[in-house]
Amino acid sequence: MASYSRALTRFGAAATRLSVAEAVRPYANFATAAATTTATTATTSYATRPVLPSSAILSSARGPVSLSRQFARTYADAAAPVSKKKPGKIRTTFKWLWRATYLSLFLGVGAVIYNGYSDRHPEEQFAPDPEKKTLVILGTGWGSVSLLKKLDTANYNVVVISPRNYFLFTPLLPSCTTGNIEHRSIMEPVRQILRHKKAAVKFYEAEATKIDYERKVIKISDNSDIKGTINETEVPYDMLVIGVGAENATFGIPGVRENSCFLKEIRDAQAIRTKIMDCVETAAFKDQDSSEIDRLLHMVVVGGGPTGVEFAGELRDFFDEDIKKLIPEISPRFKVTLIEALPTVLPMFSKQLIDYTESTFKEEHIEIKTKTMVKKVTDKTVEAQVTNPDGSKSMITIPYGLLVWATGNAVRPLIKDLMSQIPAQKESRRGLAVNEYLVVQGARDIWAVGDCAVAGYAPTAQVAAQEGGFLARLFNNMAKTEALESRIKELSSNLNLKPGNTAEITAEIEGLEKQLRRVQDVKPFNYSHQGSLAYIGSEKAVADIAWLNGNVASGGKLTYLFWRSAYLSMCFSTRNRVLVALDWIKAKLYGRDVSRE
Incomplete structure (x- = not known):
């Protein structure tokens, strides 16, 4: 068992x-x-x-x-037979994209560093021939700077006269009013521009007070706070380009110039920024009256063009994204009103973009008052006449804390005085009438570009820039023409001095004459519209871009990215592009600067 x-x-x-x-x-x-x-x-x-x-x-x-x-x-x-799988196409694509990103970043940083080095270490300039013609350029706006950028200064004795010693990128000026961009980021010193020309260029920071086109001299005065022993003098010229722009039009409305803020210069943007914070801090003052708070926080913008629309959008963003977080008790009472005399805002855009802008403003609580004409402005109210849908008219009074006037251009006194000297300019009202080559009608050796010239186009930065580029090509061709004519004359005089060399000289003369005909074949100025852009707030923009034989209209957040990239590419220098991009990043990370100064 x-x-x-x-x-x-x-x-x-x-x-x-x-x-x-x-x-x-x-x-x-x-x-x-x-x-x-x-x-x-x-x-x-x-x-x-x-x-x-x-x-x-x-x-x-x-x-x-x-x-x-x-x-x-x-x-x-x-x-044993199991082998390692090869990476898929998507993974390989992302790997190469990542490498390309690193390489692009590296090359971009290198390009910026090289550009900065070249800006700080320009090539040596040479003094132009004193026997050459003197070309005087008035102003440092879009037209004048575009001319300087492409002009071969070795062909002339170039003199630049302007009361400001910088070029201002005006399309981004509304962003400076709310601290989204610092004003230094959209300014380019004129002397920095001139230092990179082949031949030296003289610059005088002065105001041109009178143009004597008979004597061909310009009277200038020093308008700075610090003056020397000589405050006024004269500058002679052989050729003159006038690009002084225009001043703000008030249409003779009482109180506009005394009580409004304009938006054309850097000092205007700084004044608006200071006044915005003054209104905010005063509205937040202890025991402030309720009706006074509503008035102080009511911002009125007159003008429904791109400048007025962009400023209204920037202002609304400023309160929604920054003031609302810092002073929440007063933010619900903030209000923006846009006044436009025409039936719609942004009249240069297509109908669908106008409708999109108006609907976006409605969502952002920006009130639009079209068919409304301002009749009087006081220190606290705007009196306007409204055309009702039935055709009747009525008067309204709008209290405000800040009033920004962004509509219309007026002729500067310098231009008015010159027009009074030239009989052919008697009928012109909006500026100097010019022909198809931008020559001032009734005057000799005088050209005009930008807002001070009447060439049949809208007074925009895009028009002025193309006019300046056209004049640069024209003047370069004129210099080449004179050089070729001089050479042909010299060869013709020596044609029979050396026997046996006649055929070679004749062939050279024929070649120079052909080249001369090509150089002299300068077509009249023809403006090419590239499109219109406008920021409308809430990180949205509208764009009406010329494409092939038609226009492409778009609006929204993707258009806003295009708006930013387009303005970055339009900045005058790499320095400006870097500073503007850094300002955008800084404002996105840390918010806008709400300091008063």
């Missing part, structure tokens, strides 16, 4: 070992694979490799040890 029990016990133990071995077979294979995969070189698959039966394992002299080796060998045979 005892021997039977012992046999039964052995049989049970063997059966137990068998069942355990069979049960752990998959896990044993997996566990031993990690230690044996790198060492094995077998190529036989698991499907073709014989597996020992359980009885053979049980009869093995070493028992479980043989079982482990068999499991390891079997799994190694099965795992």
Whole structure:
């Protein structure tokens, strides 16, 4: 009986070992694979490799040890043909895109550093020939600077006269009023521009007070706070380009000039920024009257063009994104009203973009009052005449804390005086009438560009820039023409001095004459409209872009990105682009600067 029990016990133990071995077979294979995969070189698959039966394992002299080796060998045979998968196309694409991003960033930083170095270390300039003609350029706006940028100053004695010694990128001026961009970021020193010309250019920071076109002299005066012993003098010219722009038009409305803020110069943007914070801080003053708070926080913008619309959008963003967080108790009472005498805002845009702008302003709680003409302005109210839908007219009074006047241009006194001297300009009202080559009608050797000229185009920065570029090509061609004519005259006089050389000289003269005809073939100025852009707030913009034979109209957040990229590309220098981009990033991360000064 005892021997039977012992046999039964052995049989049970063997059966137990068998069942355990069979049960752990998959896990044993997996566990031993990690230690044996790198060492094995077998190529036989698991499907073709014989597996020992359980009885053979049980009869093995070493028992479980043989079982482990068999499991390891079997799994190694099965795992051997498995190769590492190749990365997919998407992963490879992203890898190369990542590398391209790093490379672009590296090249971009290198380009900025090189540009900064070249700006600080310009090439040496040479003094122009005093025998050459004197070209005087008045102003440092879009037209004048575009002319200087492309003009070969080696052909003339160039003199620049302007009351400001910088070029201002005016499209981003509304962003300066709310601290989204610092004013220094959109200014380019004129002397920095002139320092990179081949021939030296003289610059005088002065105001041109009179142009005597008969004597061909310009009277200038020093209008700075610090004056020397000589405050007024005269500058003679052989050729004159007038690009002094225009001043703000008040249309003779009482109180506009005394009580309004304009938006044409840097000092205007600074004054608006100061007054905005004055209104905010005064409205937050302890125990301030409720009606006075409503008046102080009511910002009125007159003018529905791009400047007025962009300023209204920037103002609304400023309160929604910054003031609302810092002074939440007064932010719900903030209000923006846009007044426009025409039936719609942005009249130069397509109908669908006008509708989109008006609907966006409605969402932003910006009130638009069209067909409304301002009649009088006081220090606290605007009196306006509204044309009702039925054609009737009524008067309204609008209290305000800040009034920004962004509509219309007026002729400067300098231009009025010149027009009075030229009989052919008697009928002109909006500026100097010019012909198709931008020559001032009735005068000789005088050209005009920009807002002070009447060439049949809208007074925009885009028009002025193209006019300046046209004049640069014209003046460069005129210099080439004179050089070619002089050379032809010299060769013609020496034609019979050297016998046997007549054929060569004649061939050279013919070549110069052909070149002269090409240079003289200058077509009249023709403005090419590239499109219109405007920011409308809430990180949205509208764009009406010329494309092929038609226009492409778009609006929204993607257009806003296009608006930013377009304005960055239009900035005068790499320095301006870097500063503007950094200002945008700073405002996005830390908010706008709400300091008063």
